[in-house]
Amino acid sequence: MAYCDRCGNFDESHRESMEYPKDSQHCIQDYQPELYYYWDSPIEEDYSWRDAVPHADCLCEICFDILNEEKKIKWNCASC
Numbered sequence: 001m002a003y004c005d006r007c008g009n010f011d012e013s014h015r016e017s018m019e020y021p022k023d024s025q026h027c028i029q030d031y032q033p034e035l036y037y038y039w040d041s042p043i044e045e046d047y048s049w050r051d052a053v054p055h056a057d058c059l060c061e062i063c064f065d066i067l068n069e070e071k072k073i074k075w076n077c078a079s080c
Contacts (some may be wrong), residue, residue, distance in 0.1 A: 002037035005056035006063040009035060036061040046077040 001015040009032040010018075020031070038059045040049055049056065049064075052072035059067070067073050 002058055002060075004037065004060035004063055005058055006053055007060060009060040009062070011035070011037060027048065032060060039065045047077060048074045 001018055003014045004010065008030045010030055012033040015031055015033075038047075038061065039045065040047070040057055040059075049059065049067055049072060050070040051074065052070075053059070054066055064073070
């Protein structure tokens with residue numbers, strides 16, 4: 001279940017858990033099942049956005065890419 005804590009985009013599993021019908025106004029606006037969703041906590045990843053968005057555990061690829069372009073994603077790997 002993925003829900004972007006920054007913009008509100010969500011995937012199919014979140015839609016099902018919230019019981020939103022696919023044709024509702026809320027779904028039309030924020031239902032983005034084709035996006036990739038990134039997690040920062042509690043999983044250890046090669047990136048962290050905690051300084052930029054401290055309370056977000058999940059970001060959609062749009063918000064992640066924006067933060068990365070703004071150099072607000074900290075990469076933890078040596079090859080990055």
